[in-house]
Amino acid sequence: MIRIAIALVALLGGATAAHAGIHGTIVQQPTNWTAILMFAGFVAATLWITATAARRTRTVSDFYTGGGITGFQNGLAMAGDYCSAASFLGITSQIFNDGYDGLIYAIGFLVGWPIVLFLIGEKLRNLGRFTFADVASYRFLQGPVRSFAAVSTLLVVAFYLIAQMVGAGQLIQLLFGLPYLYAITVVGGLMMVYVLFGGMRATSWVQIIKAVMLLLGATFLVVGVMAHVGFSFEALFSKAVEVKTKVALDNGLSPDEAAAKGRAIMGPGGFIKDPISALSFGFALMLGTAGLPHILMRFFTVPDAREARKSILWATVWIGYFYALTFILGFGAIVLISFNPDYVDVATGALRGGGNMAVMHLAHAIGGNLFLGFISAVAFATILAVVAGLTLSAASAISHDIYASVIRKGDADPVKELRVSRITTILLGITAIILGIVFQKQNVAFMVSLAFALAASGNFPVLVMSLLWKDCTTKGAAWGGAIGLLTAFVLTVLSPVIWVAVFGYAEAIFPYSSPALFSVPAGFLGIWLISLLDRSPRAAIDKAGYPLQRVRSETGIGVHSPADH
Amino acid sequence: MSTPSTADGTVEARIAADPRYTALVRERQRFSWTLTAITVLVYSGFISLIAFDKPFMAQSIAGGATSLAVVLGIAMLIGTVAICAIYVHRANGRYDARVAELLAGIDA
Structure with a gap:
């Protein structure tokens, strides 16, 4: 059971899951029909969009780019791609338990976006296609x-996807009362249908709708919380401190200790x-965000x-707004649900239904059963939007990069390329379901942070060097990038999250929770050094092309x- | 994607030789690296402050429950959006206008 709690934190980027302070056990809830009906409504709407999109998805360009959307729409879709269900549930619950620390996570997830904007975004759009x-x-x-x-794309997507699938299965078990296997199959099946028939057009709209639902739902909750405290942040915080102090007193701490504990949040x-x-x-x-293939792919829409x-800019606005809301919701949960025995086991202070349920209980406290159903449906929609984006980016890596560009040397028949991407999508959907089942009981806490570390150490240096350094060569980019990836991977294996938590050794060889501070420079250094030593005829062509x-x-x-054919 | 060389006379070669282009690229590059440096430094500073001086961050603002850490944290969120807005405002305004002017001059 503790593994499940850890796995949910994994979606949060939980290299340091142990600090997240998730308590309690997760139990399958009674089947929640309101939530299932609302989710069915979401699925019906998105399938209708997919059917519409399918009629307009004829060329490879349609499949990869969706025929073009505006910057505003794409910003919403990026936010939909990026804000996972678990950051919604995980960060609010972390704040409910420990207070402030949840905000540090949230800020980390936001600060990569300016780097994408300043160094990569516009050049990526100007040069790339799919x-x-x-x-x-x-x-x-x-x-x-x-x-x-x-x-690199397949590795990043694989680790990200496994964490999402395992988290999704457990979350749905939790929210809807559906068995794990059903939940995984529904998620894998739906994501396959969206991408297979609707390509990027359907994926974009699933992400846009999800982003709007998530932002509206969270905004409604925040208004409910703030109304309760007279729309004063100071009142919200001081009430939260009071509540935490009282909880500590009830647990038998001395008044001084209790006051310090309350204040600590x-x-x-x-x-x-x-x-x-x-x-x-x-x-x-920060740098991983600038190297995530499914996020970078959105630039070509x-x-x-x-x-x-x-x-x-719009993505940053919505993601920043979303994280500000989760911060308020975490404190709102402290104030509104801490003493309600329906939500919290008052004796132990643990959330009922599992450690990540704070915002769910808050939704019930503010909006009753109907709103709880709505928020549960939003969480499910959120998972679907994220996994659909991941699948599309992995399918494109195989059909566009490997099949069309490497195997067919850039001379692929577009009809065949489209067929390859669709076959890949089916295989990926099946693989994702199988991986979700295989890893159900495994510790996947390290996987999202590993995906970010790989993206930061492989893709990010290769992109920056190929865009900005005139002397970068083929060998430098390919092998230097591989060195970055490998360093990130090996250091992660040797770090506490795998060496101690998975392999069970007493002490980690690499003591830090993330390899990025070492593996990102390793990637850059590798590209620089190999390019410098590269005296091949190809190196001259590479430099002349700059x-x-x-x-x-x-x-x-x-x-x-994207509108060109 | 092929990699043709920049033979003299191509549009790209003429742009590369245009002093307005070199001035624009230099200026935009300096601007984007400055903003990158600010982002990295401010974020590293924020994390270091938390790592090295927790009591400082936990101190109360104006005697109430609201702490310095909360104010700085929210400022980080707002600042991140603001620095993006500054870049987009200048790039989509001033810089894009200069690119358009440059391209119009080259095509003519």
Whole structure:
């Protein structure tokens, strides 16, 4: 049971799950028909959109880019792609338990976006067509760089997807009272249908609808919380401190100790211990965001660099707004549900139904059964939107990067390429369901943070160096990127989250919670050194191609619009 | 994606040789790296403050329950959005106008 709690935190990016303070056990809830009906409504709407999208998904460009949306729409879709159900449930519950620390997570998830905007976004849009590998391999020999990018995409997606599937199964078990196996099959099946028939167009709209539902639901809850405290933040915080103090007193602490414990929720607690781990984890989140293939792929759904910049600004607005809401909701939960025996086992202080249920109980306390059903449906929709984006990006890596560009040398029949991406989608859907079952009882706490660390150490250095360093070569990008990936992977295996938590050794060889502070420089250093030593004839071609690439990346000459066929 | 060379006379080669282009790229690059440095430094500073001085962060603002950590944390969220807005405002305004002007001049 504790494994399940840890797994849910995994979605949160929980390298430091142990600090998240999730207590209690997870039990399957009675079947929640309100939630199931609301979710059925969401599924019906998204399937209708998929059917509409399917009629308009004829070319590979339709499949990969969805025929084009605006920067505002794409910003919402990015927010929908990025805000997982578990950051909604996990961060609010973490704040419910420990107070302030949840906000540190939330900030880490947001600060990568300016980096994407300043260094990568517009150049990516100007040079690329369907995948980030288009850009990473722009002036290089296609085979090695595309292969690196595809392998890296599949690895990042695999770890991200396993964590999402396992979390989804458990969450749905929790919220809807459905058995794990059904839940996994429903999630895997629906995501397959969206991507298979509707491609990027359906995926975008599933993500947009989900983002709007999530933001509206959370906003409604926040208004409910703030109404309760007379719309004063100071009142909210002081009530929360009072409640936590009283809980501590009831647990038999002395008045002084209890006051200190109550007060502690307003400052940073045990989440950040040593500065190296903290910075390393922070950098993994920050730079990983700039290397996540399913996020980078979203840049090709807008027509030009201008709309790409707007996408990031809107994504940052909505994601920042969302995390500010979760912060208020966490404190709202402390104030509103701490003494209600329906929600909390007053004797132990543990949340009923499982450690991540704070916001669910809050929804029930504020809006009754109907609203609880709505929020549960939102959580399910959230999972679907995230896994659909992941699947589409993995399918594109195989059909566009491996099949069309490496195997067919850029000369693939578009009809066949589309068929390959659809077959891949089916295989990925089945694989995701199987992985969800295989990893059900495994400790997957490290997987999301591993995905971020891999993206930060492999994709991010390759993109930055190929875009900004004129002397980068094919060998440098492909092998240097591989060094970054490998360093991140090996250090993660040697770190406490796997070496101690999974393999059961007493002490970790690599003591920090995230490898990024070391593996990102390793990636950059690898690319730099190998390019420098590369004296092959190809290296000369790579370097000669830079001026043209640079001018195009800066001006947008020759940009491929998603509406082009 | 092929990698043709920039033979003299291509549009790209003419742009690369245009002093307005080099000035624009230099200026935009300096701007984006400055904002990147600010983001990284402020974020590292925030994390370090938490790592090294928790009591400082936990101190009360104006004697109430609201702590410095809460104020700085929310400021981090707002600041992140604000720094993106600053970049987009300038890039979609001033810089895009200069790119358009440059391209119009080259095509003519």
